[in-house]
Amino acid sequence: MAAVVQELRKTPAWVTLAMVAGNVIVTAVMAVRGVSLLMPDANVMIDWGANYGPRTMTGEWWRLVSNTFLHFGAVHLALNMWVLWVVGRMVERLVGHFGFLLMYLATGVLGSLASLIWDPVVVSAGASSSVFGVVGALFGFLAARRDSMPLHALKKFRSSVVTFLVVNLLFGLSVPGIDNAAHVGGFIGGVLSGWILSQPMSPEIHRERRRRNAVLVAVLAVLIGGVLMAMPAAPADVAAEMEQVEQEHDRLIASYNDLIGTWQRGELTDEACADRVEAEVLVQWRDLRSEVESLAEARGANREFVLQFADYLELRETAWDQMIAALRQRDPVLLGKYLATFRAADKALDELLGEDEQPADAGQR
Numbered sequence: 107m108a109a110v111v112q113e114l115r116k117t118p119a120w121v122t123l124a125m126v127a128g129n130v131i132v133t134a135v136m137a138v139r140g141v142s143l144l145m146p147d148a149n150v151m152i153d154w155g156a157n158y159g160p161r162t163m164t165g166e167w168w169r170l171v172s173n174t175f176l177h178f179g180a181v182h183l184a185l186n187m188w189v190l191w192v193v194g195r196m197v198e199r200l201v202g203h204f205g206f207l208l209m210y211l212a213t214g215v216l217g218s219l220a221s222l223i224w225d226p227v228v229v230s231a232g233a234s235s236s237v238f239g240v241v242g243a244l245f246g247f248l249a250a251r252r253d254s255m256p257l258h259a260l261k262k263f264r265s266s267v268v269t270f271l272v273v274n275l276l277f278g279l280s281v282p283g284i285d286n287a288a289h290v291g292g293f294i295g296g297v298l299s300g301w302i303l304s305q306p307m308s309p310e311i312h313r314e315r316r317r318r319n320a321v322l323v324a325v326l327a328v329l330i331g332g333v334l335m336a337m338p339a340a341p342a343d344v345a346a347e348m349e350q351v352e353q354e355h356d357r358l359i360a361s362y363n364d365l366i367g368t369w370q371r372g373e374l375t376d377e378a379c380a381d382r383v384e385a386e387v388l389v390q391w392r393d394l395r396s397e398v399e400s401l402a403e404a405r406g407a408n409r410e411f412v413l414q415f416a417d418y419l420e421l422r423e424t425a426w427d428q429m430i431a432a433l434r435q436r437d438p439v440l441l442g443k444y445l446a447t448f449r450a451a452d453k454a455l456d457e458l459l460g461e462d463e464q465p466a467d468a469g470q471r
Contacts, residue, residue: 121207122194126187129233132175133183143180148229149345151176157218159226160343160406167334174214176231186233194240200247201303202315205322206240209299212326213239213292219333220291226341227406230285235292242296243303250304298325342404348412351401354394355419362387362426380433388426395419415458421451 155172177183198206217235425447432440
């Protein structure tokens with residue numbers, strides 16, 4: 107066994123190096139494209155491939171992998187890469203290049219799935235699910251093969267790894283925005299992977315690895331497939347739907363302005379203007395307000411913002427009702443009420459435009 111251990115120590119950890127390089131390169135490219143290196147915006151992270159239930163669970167399943175190469179800033183990246191470099195090289199030498207790559211990617215996917223199940227509207231990104239998977243794999247490997255490492259090295263390593271796990275989990279429980287579900291999912295997947303990939307430190311290690319890799323592929327395929335089949339329905343993409351609402355809002359405002367301009371030029375009578383505002387603007391506006399009110403109850407919605415937007419829509423709707431009645435009755439008092447309500451709606455819209463609406467909470471890992 108000693109000769110085999112010596113041989114493993116000399117084996118380059120190419121996959122670990124590639125994963126570290128891949129994560130660093132992605133962050134560098136994002137920075138060159140103008141993404142913040144301190145704390146990227148959640149919307150930007152979604153555009154780059156972060157895990158976000160409304161997108162991932164409606165067909166963009168590639169986000170289960172892509173998000174593990176994204177990080178919420180340089181500090182987030184550095185912490186994950188440091189642990190991966192320290193632990194990953196040892197685990198890769200124990201389980202082999204292909205087994206390590208398979209385990210690394212699979213635990214990232216399992217962590218991403220755990221994050222979706224726990225809170226599907228969090229914008230989640232980071233390599234921590236895979237890093238926790240690597241640490242878990244070492245635990246799983248050593249649970250089956252305690253003799254694969256010298257006792258003194260094992261004790262020293264156990265101490266540092268346990269410290270890493272405890273600090274990260276406690277930090278995650280005490281600091282908002284940490285995706286603990288992804289950590290736990292990755293760690294459990296790693297323990298299972300490490301246990302399956304464990305083998306005696308003997309000259310037959312390379313032949314044994316191929317068999318165990320095949321078993322791991324089969325187990326992970328069944329596990330990930332089962333989780334995917336059991337996933338709940340995708341939550342509404344409140345951010346995307348609100349963007350469509352805003353586009354429809356702008357279109358209806360433009361239609362109203364065109365009608366008023368036509369009326370002011372004397373090309374429409376009062377009654378004709380009232381009829382067209384009601385038919386071409388107000389009917390669709392009421393539907394728009396109903397849609398916004400329903401979004402307030404959607405999971406992940408900024409309920410206060412959405413309800414304020416619905417109140418604004420109702421205020422504008424009331425103004426148009428007053429205008430239509432004023433034109434049909436030729437009532438200057440109602441026309442004055444319409445102007446006051448319309449100005450109040452403009453003020454409410456200005457206040458809303460000053461708010462910073464985010465699609466969901468960001469979850470780093």
